[in-house]
Amino acid sequence: MKKWNYIKPKNLNAERPEWLISEHTRNIVAAFSEYSEYTESEVVDKFLKNLLTDDDFVKWATNKRNNKRLLKQLGIEETEEK
Template identity: 50%
Template sequence: MRFIKPKDKKVQKVNWEISEQTIDLVKAYAEYTDYSETEVVEFFLRYIREDKDFHTWATKKRNNKKLLKLLELQDNELGETTVE
């Protein structure tokens, strides 16, 4: 049996401009899945973490410790960077 995990309550409002077409698509997908528009956007943006080219770029960036931690590319104990 799978247990329900608590929602992440550390949220912050952002003010981004996106195309009307994208807004309509998110609204429709939210209606289809019965999730909120915020949850749909959150779900899809998490897939950025799987972009291997982004990982490579992030490891070359200066002052990247916070970003590497978000991408789960840095070993917490040793501070070593790993890119697959």
């Protein structure tokens, strides 16, 4: 029997950020969006999630005091008890 692959929403809880970026950065995102055929929002979302592969950042977040909420927000599981 074939298992169905249901369509999942792309962006759960998507919000418009309130930050400013340079024109140069906007041009990079726009060009990469055109190249990759992703929307600009998808490009930014995918790129920023790559920050979670920075071992020093993950280590910092894991060692931060009262970090359970932060780790949950970042999607990082605590691997060992302190």
